[in-house]
Amino acid sequence: METRFGKRPDLNALLLLIGVQELGQGVAEFTKEQKQDLMHIATCKLFSLSGHYELERVDEDGWPHYKLLRPVPFAFLKEQERMMKWHMLEYFSLDD
Numbered sequence: 001m002e003t004r005f006g007k008r009p010d011l012n013a014l015l016l017l018i019g020v021q022e023l024g025q026g027v028a029e030f031t032k033e034q035k036q037d038l039m040h041i042a043t044c045k046l047f048s049l050s051g052h053y054e055l056e057r058v059d060e061d062g063w064p065h066y067k068l069l070r071p072v073p074f075a076f077l078k079e080q081e082r083m084m085k086w087h088m089l090e091y092f093s094l095d096d
Contacts, residue, residue, distance in 0.1 A: 012039065015038075015043060016035060018042035019035075022041050023038060023063065023064070025062055037063070046084055046087035049087045
């Protein structure tokens with residue numbers, strides 16, 4: 001990522017990238033609220049890899065909606081972040 005974009009992306013930038021990918025509508029200008037929604041989509045997608053969320057539907061505007069199957073069990077934010085990073089590695093390796 002650093003080589004391609006010229007800087008090392010932070011967790012939020014990667015979540016936004018995954019959200020845009022999952023939305024599947026290409027690169028566009030997004031409002032602040034839409035960016036938050038995209039990051040939520042990414043979080044749900046990542047945690048779906050371990051069975052915590054499931055894609056429920058895609059709305060009429062093409063936005064995916066997930067349902068919670070079971071809560072993410074990690075007590076500390078750092079633990080959730082660590083699991084999210086592992087899922088990011090898994091997510092990006094799915095294309096290989």
